[in-house]
Amino acid sequence: xxxxxxxxxxxxxxxxxxxxxxxxxxxxxxxxxxxxxxxxxxxxxxxxxxxxxxxxxxxxxxxxxxxxxxxxxxxxxxxxxxxxxxxxxxxxxxxxxxxxxxxxxxxxxxxxxxxxxxxxxxxxxxxxxxxxxxxxxxxxxxxxxxxxxxxxxxxxxxxxxxxxxxxxxxxxxxxxxxxxxxxxxxxxxxxxxxxxxxxxxxxxxxxxxxxxxxxxxxxxxxxxxxxxxxxxxxxxxxxxxxxxxxxxxxxxxxxxxxxxxxxxxxxxxxxxxxxxxxxxxxxxxxxxxxxxxxxxxxxxxxxxxxxxxxxxxxxxxxxxxxxxxxxxxxxxxxxxxxxxxxxxxxxxx
Amino acid sequence: xxxxxxxxxxxxxxxxxxxxxxxxxxxxxxxxxxxxxxxxxxxxxxxxxxxxxxxxxxxxxxxxxxxxxxxxxxxxxxxxxxxxxxxxxxxxxxxxxxxxxxxxxxxxxxxxxxxxxxxxxxxxxxxxxxxxxxxxxxxxxxxxxxxxxxxxxxxxxxxxxxxxxxxxxxxxxxxxxxxxxxxxxxxxxxxxxxxxxxxxxxxxxxxxxxxxxxxxxxxxxxxxxxxxxxxxxxxxxxxxxxxxxxxxxxxxxxxxxxxxxxxxxxxxxxxxxxxxxxxxxxxxxxxxxxxxxxxxxxxxxxxxxxxxxxxxxxxxxxxxxxxxxxxxxxxxxxxxxxxxxxxxxxx
Numbered sequence: 001x002x003x004x005x006x007x008x009x010x011x012x013x014x015x016x017x018x019x020x021x022x023x024x025x026x027x028x029x030x031x032x033x034x035x036x037x038x039x040x041x042x043x044x045x046x047x048x049x050x051x052x053x054x055x056x057x058x059x060x061x062x063x064x065x066x067x068x069x070x071x072x073x074x075x076x077x078x079x080x081x082x083x084x085x086x087x088x089x090x091x092x093x094x095x096x097x098x099x100x101x102x103x104x105x106x107x108x109x110x111x112x113x114x115x116x117x118x119x120x121x122x123x124x125x126x127x128x129x130x131x132x133x134x135x136x137x138x139x140x141x142x143x144x145x146x147x148x149x150x151x152x153x154x155x156x157x158x159x160x161x162x163x164x165x166x167x168x169x170x171x172x173x174x175x176x177x178x179x180x181x182x183x184x185x186x187x188x189x190x191x192x193x194x195x196x197x198x199x200x201x202x203x204x205x206x207x208x209x210x211x212x213x214x215x216x217x218x219x220x221x222x223x224x225x226x227x228x229x230x231x232x233x234x235x236x237x238x239x240x241x242x243x244x245x246x247x248x249x250x251x252x253x254x255x256x257x258x259x260x261x262x263x264x265x266x267x268x269x270x271x272x273x274x275x276x277x278x279x280x281x282x283x284x285x286x287x288x289x290x291x292x293x294x295x296x297x298x299x300x301x302x303x304x305x306x307x308x309x310x311x312x313x314x315x316x317x318x319x320x321x322x323x324x325x326x327x328x329x330x331x332x333x334x335x336x337x338x339x340x341x342x343x344x345x346x347x348x349x
Numbered sequence: 350x351x352x353x354x355x356x357x358x359x360x361x362x363x364x365x366x367x368x369x370x371x372x373x374x375x376x377x378x379x380x381x382x383x384x385x386x387x388x389x390x391x392x393x394x395x396x397x398x399x400x401x402x403x404x405x406x407x408x409x410x411x412x413x414x415x416x417x418x419x420x421x422x423x424x425x426x427x428x429x430x431x432x433x434x435x436x437x438x439x440x441x442x443x444x445x446x447x448x449x450x451x452x453x454x455x456x457x458x459x460x461x462x463x464x465x466x467x468x469x470x471x472x473x474x475x476x477x478x479x480x481x482x483x484x485x486x487x488x489x490x491x492x493x494x495x496x497x498x499x500x501x502x503x504x505x506x507x508x509x510x511x512x513x514x515x516x517x518x519x520x521x522x523x524x525x526x527x528x529x530x531x532x533x534x535x536x537x538x539x540x541x542x543x544x545x546x547x548x549x550x551x552x553x554x555x556x557x558x559x560x561x562x563x564x565x566x567x568x569x570x571x572x573x574x575x576x577x578x579x580x581x582x583x584x585x586x587x588x589x590x591x592x593x594x595x596x597x598x599x600x601x602x603x604x605x606x607x608x609x610x611x612x613x614x615x616x617x618x619x620x621x622x623x624x625x626x627x628x629x630x631x632x633x634x635x636x637x638x639x640x641x642x643x644x645x646x647x648x649x650x651x652x653x654x655x656x657x658x659x660x661x662x663x664x665x666x667x668x669x670x671x672x673x674x675x676x677x678x679x680x681x682x683x684x685x686x687x688x689x690x691x692x693x694x695x696x
Binding site for chain 1: 560562563564609620621622625626630632633635639640642644648649650
C-alpha cells in the first residue's frame with residue numbers, strides 16, 4: 001500500500017547577488033535564505049515548521065557559511081535531516097562521500113554538496129563521519145545513517161553563470177536547482193533529498209520502520225537535456241566519474257547490520273518531448289520507479305516525483321486557482337523552443 | 350480517469366496436434382477450440398457470452414454448400430458490447446488468396462501460411478462478409494460502417510510473420526475488452542532461446558482521459574492490435590523494435606491503434622524501455638508490476654495498456670497466485686526459460 005501523498009510547494013525564485021555568486025558560501029547563503037522565506041512563490045504564507053515548511057539552519061566557518069541543514073515539519077521515528085555543504089577552501093578532512101564520488105579533499109573547494117541523514121539530532125560538523133548526533137531514534141549512531149555527500153554542482157560557481165536558485169519542499173523532502181544562464185543553454189545543477197522513495201511495502205526488508213526510504217539524488221553536471229532517456233545522468237547513479245550524477249539510498253537496516261548506502265537507477269528509460277501530451281493536449285504524468293544498481297532488485301517509487309512532457313524548470317501548472325504541480329526540468333532558459341525544453345519532472349502539489 | 354479494470358482469465362493450454370503444428374489452419378482451429386472451451390485453466394466454468402467469455406466463430410475462405418474448407422478465419426466478439434461494437438479476427442491461409450489480398454496493417458504484407466490478427470470497430474458479428482474485404486463485417490451496433498464512415502479496422506498484423514512451423518502449444522487469455530494469445534514452438538530443449546510469438550487485440554488501451562473527441566472513442570477506449578511477428582526477444586522490454594513496439598519491417602512486430610472517430614491506423618511504441626531481470630523483485634521478494642504506456646511516432650502520449658504490466662523475468666504461460674486467487678498470467682518471450690514478460694492482471 002502506498003504512503004500518503006506528498007504535497008510539493010514552490011519557494012520564491014532566489015536571485016543570486018553578484019557579490020556572493022562566485023563562491024559556494026554565497027550559494028549556501030542563498031539556499032538558507034530560500035528555505036527561510038516567509039512566503040511561497042504565489043505569496044501565500046509559509047510558516048516554518050508547519051505543513052510542508054522545513055526548518056533550516058546554517059553553520060559558519062569564520063564568517064563563511066559551510067553548511068545549511070534542516071529537518072521536516074513532521075519528524076518520523078527515522079528523524080531525518082537534509083544537509084547542503086561546501087567550503088571555499090579544501091577541508092582538512094574528507095567528509096563522508098556517497099559511493100563513487102570524490103576521494104581527495106583537493107577537488108572539493110567551491111563544490112556544492114547535498115546529503116541526507118537519518119537518526120539525526122544535534123549538528124556536529126559537515127566533515128564528521130556522523131554529521132549529526134543521534135536523534136529521536138538512537139538505535140543507530142554510526143556514520144552509516146548518513147548517505148554521504150553527493151555533488152549538486154561539480155565546479156565552482158561564477159557570477160556569470162549561476163543566476164537563480166529554484167527550490168521546492170514537501171512534508172518529507174526538498175529539491176533545489178542552481179539555474180545557469182543561456183550561455184549554457186539554460187541548464188541546471190539539480191538535487192533532491194529526503195524520504196523520496198516509497199517501497200510500496202511495509203516489510204522491514206523493503207522499508208524503514210516508518211515505511212519510507214531515504215535518498216539523495218544529484219546531477220553533478222548540469223542535468224542532460226534528455227536525462228530521462230539516459231542511464232548515467234540525473235536520477236541514475238554514475239559509477240564511472242566521481243563528479244557526475246549520484247543517486248543513493250540508505251537501505252533498511254534489516255538487510256544488513258547497519259544501514260548501507262547503495263546506488264540507484266531508474267527502472268525506465270524514456271524519450272519524452274514537448275509533444276508528449278495527449279491528442280487533446282492534456283499533460284501526462286507517469287510514475288518513476290527505481291532499482292538497486294547492483295543487485296538489481298526493485299527499491300520503490302519516487303514519491304510524487306513523476307515524469308512529464310518536456311518543458312522548462314520553474315513553472316507551475318495550475319487548474320483554476322489550484323496548483324497541480326511544479327516543473328523540475330533540465331532546462332530553464334528564459335526563451336522557449338525545442339532546444340530549450342528538456343526532460344522534466346512533475347512535483348505533484 | 351482510468352477505465353474500469355479489466356480482469357484477465359486464462360484458458361487451458363492447447364497442445365497442437367503434430368499434424369497441425371506447421372499449418373496455419375491447424376493453429377486457427379486451435380484458437381477456435383480454445384475460445385470455445387467450457388472451463389478456464391483453473392477448472393472454473395466458462396460460459397460463452399457471460400462474464401468475460403468471448404463468443405468465437407470460424408469459417409473458411411472457400412465454403413461450398415455444407416462442405417467447409419480449411420479454416421481461414423476465426424472471429425469473435427466480447428461478452429459485453431460497447432457502442433463501438435468491436436470484433437477480433439484471426440486469419441491466415443496456406444496459399445495467397447488469388448482474387449485479392451486482405452487489408453494489412455501499416456508496414457505489414459501478406460505471407461502464405463502466416464498467422465494474423467486484426468480488430469475492427471463497428472462490426473456486426475452476425476454479418477461476416479469476408480476476411481479479404483476492406484470491411485470484414487457489415488455495420489455493428491451504431492449502424493455506421495458505410496461510405497465515408499466505413500471502418501476497415503486495424504488491418505491484419507502478423508502474430509507469426511513467416512510460414513508457421515513447429516508450434517506445439519497455444520496459450521490464450523481473455524478479458525472484457527481484449528483477447529491475447531501466445532504460440533510456443535516445440536524446441537523445448539533450447540531453454541535459453543526465445544521461443545514464443547504473441548498477439549493482443551481489442552480495446553486494450555486506456556487513454557486516461559475523458560475526452561471522447563480526440564483522446565478516445567465514445568466508449569472511452571482505444572482499439573488496437575499488438576503482435577510479435579517474429580519470436581519475441583528475451584529482452585523485448587528493453588527494445589524499441591520488438592513486441593509491444595511497432596517495427597517497420599513487414600514480418601516483424603506491430604503495434605497499431607485506430608484513431609478515434611476515424612479509420613486511420615497510427616503506429617505506436619512503448620513510452621519507456623526497461624532492463625528487467627529475474628531479480629527485479631523487492632528485497633523481500635514481492636512481485637512488482639509496472640504500468641506500460643504508449644506513444645505515437647510524434648511522441649504524443651496515447652495511453653496505458655489496460656492491465657498489461659511489465660514484471661520480473663518470468664516464464665510465459667505461468668499463473669501467478671496468492672493464496673487461492675490468481676494475481677495474473679504471464680505472457681512473455683519463452684515458455685521454457687525466465688525472460689522478459691508482461692503480466693495480464695486477474696484482479
